[in-house]
Amino acid sequence: MKTQVLCFISLCFLALSCADKNSQSAETEIEENVTASSYFDYSGSDDQWTGGVRMIPIETPKGTFKVYTKRMGNNPKMRVLLLHGGPGGTHEQFGNFEGYLPDEEIEYIYYDQLDSYYSDKPNDPSLWTTERFVEEVEQVRQALGLHKDNFYLLGQSWGGILALEYALKYQDNLKGLIISNMVASVPEYNKYAQEVLGPQLPQEILKEIQHIEADKDYANPRYEELLMTHFYTEHILRLPLEKWPKSIQLLFEHLNPEIYVYMQGPSEFGIIEEATLSDWDVSDRLKEIKTPTLMLGAKHDTMDPEYMEWMATEVQNGRSVITNGSHASQFDDPDTYFDGIISFVKDVDNGSF
Structure with a gap:
């Protein structure tokens, strides 16, 4: 009996020892898999000591x-x-891109265009043209070593205009194009704002906005108040103003009003005739774009979502995703927004798009 007990105890210790070794082996394998990724490894790179920040020289006239x-x-x-x-x-x-793309190991690059808050500000209106900004993007691309085998360009709002213009000139440098919350025609944008979005406002509010605009009294604090409380919270970011995320608050705090008014006008309620972008329209050129393209719209956007779906059928290789959000749908419908981006980038990368 004593011998049987000793054998049983020995077998138990052997089993525990094997289990422990298997557990350690599994933990080692997990650790190796975790550390195998170089996504967060900046070692040996030129921008390691700056945490990924680069101030890129841009040549201009x-x-x-x-x-x-x-x-x-x-x-x-x-x-x-x-x-x-x-x-x-x-x-x-x-x-909030930091909350979604790192888990998918998609690299992304923040970039402030010339005359924006974190970049140099020559404050020269002669530089505020789509053509000059396109050349700026091309210089940034070259400096960062982006190329046709890895370069995805995402432009939102005015950035969508810039991305379309870049693709129409330099699409051979692109692997994928994402147009977020921007139609291909400012006249169509204005028409949608005036004929669809405007009438959705309470009539007394709409009349007051139209009266201020007719007088060109855009500096009137009442104008901004009306837009912020009745229009922006419906079509820019569908949250009460006090719940807008800090990054969006900083965007408004750091906005350069001079270039904004010069090119876009004083509000998001359409682009005024005096603004340089007022007649911008590349609708009839969309068919020239052969780069895989995602049109990312939103049901409550200032941009017509049906028009954005149409844009996806005009390019040679397009897809559309319509979120339930607004102009900043990365915040008010992030799940749909980022699922659309991630699926698109990965589909293009693996050749299934």
Whole structure:
């Protein structure tokens, strides 16, 4: 009996020892899998000591200036350059990308265009043209080493205009194009605002806005108050103003009003005739774009979602995703927004798009 007990105890210790070794082996395998990814590894890179920030020199007809970029993550196969809105906005509008793209190991790059908050500000209106901004994007691309095998360009709002213009000139440099919350025609944008969105406002509010606009009294604090409380919370970001995220608050705080008014006008309720973008329209050129393209619209956007769906059928290789959000749908419908981006980038990367 004593011998049997000793044998039983020995077998138990042997089993425990094997289990412990298997457990350690599994833990080691997990640790190796976790550390195998180089997504967060900046070691040996030129921007390691700056945490991914690079101030890139841009040559212009008025001299050389620097623009701000910040690389997030490290994936040489999938690199997304972000073009912010405005004009004169900042990369802060993409503040919650950090909550979604790193888990998918998609590299993305913040970038403030010339005359935006974190970049140089020559404050020269002769530089505020779509043609000059396109050349700026091309210089940024070259400096960052982006190319046709890894370069995805995402433009939101005014950034969508810039992205379309870039693709129409330099699409051979692109692997994928994402147009977020921007139609291909400012006249169509204005028409939608005036004929569809405007009538949705309470009539007394709409009349007051129209009266102020007729007088060109855009500096009137009442004008901004009406837009912020009755229009922006419905079509820019569908949350009460006090719940707007800090990154969006910073976007508004850091917005350059001079370039914004010069190119876009004083509000998001359409682009005024005096603004330089008032007649911008590339609808009839969409068919020239052969790069895989995602049109990312929103049900409550200032941009007509049906028009954005149509845009996806005009390009040679398009897809559309319509969120239930608004102009900043990365915040008010992030699940649909980021699922659309992630699926698109990965589908293009693996050749299934």
